[in-house]
Amino acid sequence: MAVTTAPAHATGVWGTIWQGITRSTSGFIGLCLVLGVLLFSFVGPLFVDPANPTDVAKIWGAPNAEHWLGTNHEGKDTFTQLVLGGREPIWVGFVAALITVAIAVVLGAVAGYVRGRIDHFLLQVTDITMTVPFIVLMLVIASFYRTSSPLVVSFIIGLVTWPFLMRSIRAQVLSLKEREFIEAARLQDLGTARILFVEVLPNMAGYIFINFIIAITNAIYAVVGMYLLGLLPSTADNWGLMIQQAWDNNAFLLPQAAPFLIAPMVMIMLFQIGLVTMTRSLEQALNPRLRDR
Amino acid sequence: MATELAAAPPPDTGDAGPSTSRKTTLLRRIWRNHLFVKVRKAVVVVFVVANATFFLGRAMPGDPIDVMAGRLTQGGMSMEEARAIAMHSLAYDPDAPLLRQWWEFFVGLLTFDFGGTINRPGVGVTEAIGAYLPWTLFSIGVGTLIAIGLGLTLGMVMAYRRNKVIDHVLSVLASVLGAIPNYLIAMVLVVCGGMYLGWFDPIDLRGTLSPGVEPGFTPTFVGDAFYHAALPILTYVLAIIGTWMLVMKASTTEVLGEDYVTVARARGLPDTRIATAYVGRNAVLPLVAQIAISFGTLVGGAIFVEQVLVYKGVGGLLLDAVHYRDYPLLQGLLVIITSCVVVANLISDLLYSRLDPRIQN
Numbered sequence: 001m002a003v004t005t006a007p008a009h010a011t012g013v014w015g016t017i018w019q020g021i022t023r024s025t026s027g028f029i030g031l032c033l034v035l036g037v038l039l040f041s042f043v044g045p046l047f048v049d050p051a052n053p054t055d056v057a058k059i060w061g062a063p064n065a066e067h068w069l070g071t072n073h074e075g076k077d078t079f080t081q082l083v084l085g086g087r088e089p090i091w092v093g094f095v096a097a098l099i100t101v102a103i104a105v106v107l108g109a110v111a112g113y114v115r116g117r118i119d120h121f122l123l124q125v126t127d128i129t130m131t132v133p134f135i136v137l138m139l140v141i142a143s144f145y146r147t148s149s150p151l152v153v154s155f156i157i158g159l160v161t162w163p164f165l166m167r168s169i170r171a172q173v174l175s176l177k178e179r180e181f182i183e184a185a186r187l188q189d190l191g192t193a194r195i196l197f198v199e200v201l202p203n204m205a206g207y208i209f210i211n212f213i214i215a216i217t218n219a220i221y222a223v224v225g226m227y228l229l230g231l232l233p234s235t236a237d238n239w240g241l242m243i244q245q246a247w248d249n250n251a252f253l254l255p256q257a258a259p260f261l262i263a264p265m266v267m268i269m270l271f272q273i274g275l276v277t278m279t280r281s282l283e284q285a286l287n288p289r290l291r292d293r
Numbered sequence: 294m295a296t297e298l299a300a301a302p303p304p305d306t307g308d309a310g311p312s313t314s315r316k317t318t319l320l321r322r323i324w325r326n327h328l329f330v331k332v333r334k335a336v337v338v339v340f341v342v343a344n345a346t347f348f349l350g351r352a353m354p355g356d357p358i359d360v361m362a363g364r365l366t367q368g369g370m371s372m373e374e375a376r377a378i379a380m381h382s383l384a385y386d387p388d389a390p391l392l393r394q395w396w397e398f399f400v401g402l403l404t405f406d407f408g409g410t411i412n413r414p415g416v417g418v419t420e421a422i423g424a425y426l427p428w429t430l431f432s433i434g435v436g437t438l439i440a441i442g443l444g445l446t447l448g449m450v451m452a453y454r455r456n457k458v459i460d461h462v463l464s465v466l467a468s469v470l471g472a473i474p475n476y477l478i479a480m481v482l483v484v485c486g487g488m489y490l491g492w493f494d495p496i497d498l499r500g501t502l503s504p505g506v507e508p509g510f511t512p513t514f515v516g517d518a519f520y521h522a523a524l525p526i527l528t529y530v531l532a533i534i535g536t537w538m539l540v541m542k543a544s545t546t547e548v549l550g551e552d553y554v555t556v557a558r559a560r561g562l563p564d565t566r567i568a569t570a571y572v573g574r575n576a577v578l579p580l581v582a583q584i585a586i587s588f589g590t591l592v593g594g595a596i597f598v599e600q601v602l603v604y605k606g607v608g609g610l611l612l613d614a615v616h617y618r619d620y621p622l623l624q625g626l627l628v629i630i631t632s633c634v635v636v637a638n639l640i641s642d643l644l645y646s647r648l649d650p651r652i653q654n
Contacts, residue, residue: 026465127334127338128338128341130586131338131342131635132342132627132630132631133589133592133593133634134590134593135590135593135594135596135597136593136596136611136627139596139611139612139615140611140627141353143612144350145353217472221474224476225474225596225597228476228597228600229596229600229612247480252480252483252484252487252495253488253496255488258488262484265480265481268474269472269473269477272472272473272474273468273469273473276468276471276472277468277472
């Protein structure tokens with residue numbers, strides 16, 4: 001048992017990830033942006049009144065002391081909606097990313113390690129699914145089902161976005177497989193499942209984590225886009241829905257209506273930018289060859 | 294993708310054939326197979342996608358009759374009556390056996406005839422797609438060309454000026470642009486340029502052509518087409534340029550460290566020649582394959598942008614087809630969109646093997 005997983009130091013994977021994000025200014029700013037938006041969306045709702053009554057007298061009100069960001073086309077307070085509207089897209093993005101990464105990692109690892117007929121078959125499947133633009137596929141499935149459950153939406157997103165990641169996981173497993181410590185594990189006859197999940201995959205943890213964050217940004221892009229097209233029913237408060245309502249009501253032509261459109265846009269952009277800058281910093285930390293670039 | 298093809302079993306070339314004049318036929322055969330394998334794979338992909346669409350559509354809840362009947366009953370009609378009217382007015386028979394529907398679809402697929410649309414009486418599927426798809430391809434194509442051209446140039450500049458101010462500024466800009474969803478970029482353009490700065494009238498820019506402009510190779514038509522496509526094109530450029538800048542920067546940096554660049558410098562070659570013939574060419578090489586992949590993603594993303602900017606491209610048509618369960622139109626659209634991506638893949642493969650002869654075998 002002398003030769004086992006290389007980077008399993010005391011700090012562990014999470015220590016590496018933490019260092020990777022905080023080692024550069026841009027990565028740290030990204031982390032702050034993400035944490036800020038998360039706090040705003042998940043702790044903020046504790047401080048606002050979720051009952052946000054419609055008020056016919058206040059349609060498209062300009063920002064004032066009572067309504068910080070004005071009121072929308074139904075006379076509802078925009079700021080309250082903004083606070084309440086972040087949970088759903090972020091939650092959907094998180095769950096969808098989990099599903100994507102789980103499918104991609106398991107299939108990619110099996111295909112790359114076991115090879116043979118399974119590998120060939122999986123490659124064919126990804127070849128085909130990668131040819132159909134995943135957004136098209138997702139829109140078709142989502143609009144057929146007209147689901148209102150965020151969980152189902154994240155499943156749909158997760159089910160159509162895994163092929164890209166699966167390909168790169170497979171490639172990584174292929175190269176890791178040739179390393180000595182894997183050979184040692186194989187000689188000890190540790191069993192395929194154990195070698196894969198205990199020896200191979202932990203070595204790719206950083207890479208998988210980066211792709212998990214990227215998958216979150218993709219899923220948020222997808223879910224907000226679906227709201228924009230009106231493919232998901234209007235249920236709870238939601239940034240995507242706010243943007244869609246603002247856009248369909250031509251809020252950009254009305255100066256006092258602008259906050260209702262711009263505020264959710266800014267929140268989504270900040271969150272996405274934060275996540276992406278985090279991954280860039282992390283990538284450089286985990287792949288020293290990139291540092292110079 | 295090239296590596297996957299290499300890993301695939303060799304195509305059935307039959308027996309080795311007579312060994313006379315073996316060298317020429319062998320070379321020709323290899324070249325032919327390289328192309329042949331790709332085309333064969335492409336055909337299989339399109340075929341599988343077409344069939345998947347056929348069965349996916351029919352496995353989903355609701356059919357065209359249900360959708361129309363549902364709308365009619367909202368007007369106070371009874372369900373039987375509404376269904377009867379819908380059955381009568383739509384060219385779709387829900388009771389036809391699935392196998393027969395599939396056979397008709399399959400024959401249509403082989404003859405490139407996708408039949409008539411269900412919800413647009415008298416309009417064929419090919420006709421409907423032909424009216425919308427060119428606009429999408431035009432705006433995406435122009436946007437991609439500009440973005441790649443600019444992105445590659447800026448990426449090289451960043452690599453040459455590594456860790457200088459311009460590199461840091463452009464890197465941040467590229468990361469930020471790459472992170473913002475394309476439909477939000479479109480909205481920002483409309484809000485900033487249209488509302489606050491008043492540079493253009495976003496309502497007037499909607500659509501693909503101004504009323505009264507006849508298609509044809511006239512200056513009015515071309516000018517008007519570009520006028521209406523300006524916002525979508527600008528959106529695509531801004532949305533994808535960041536990625537290209539960063540990828541090109543990384544690739545150029547790697548090439549700059551190669552020995553042959555040092556040797557070229559030592560030989561005293563002019564800097565412009567080193568930058569174009571030695572660095573640029575080799576740095577672009579690994580990126581060619583990505584162009585095709587980005588094309589596929591762009592077609593999907595275009596649906597959002599077109600909807601936001603009210604640009605009448607293929608996105609709206611697809612949403613209509615899905616909404617009204619217009620099976621023939623949906624099948625035709627998916628087959629044609631997939632074919633576009635497949636053809637883009639093929640072109641980039643061929644281009645790649647032309648640029649870099651090493652990967653052919």
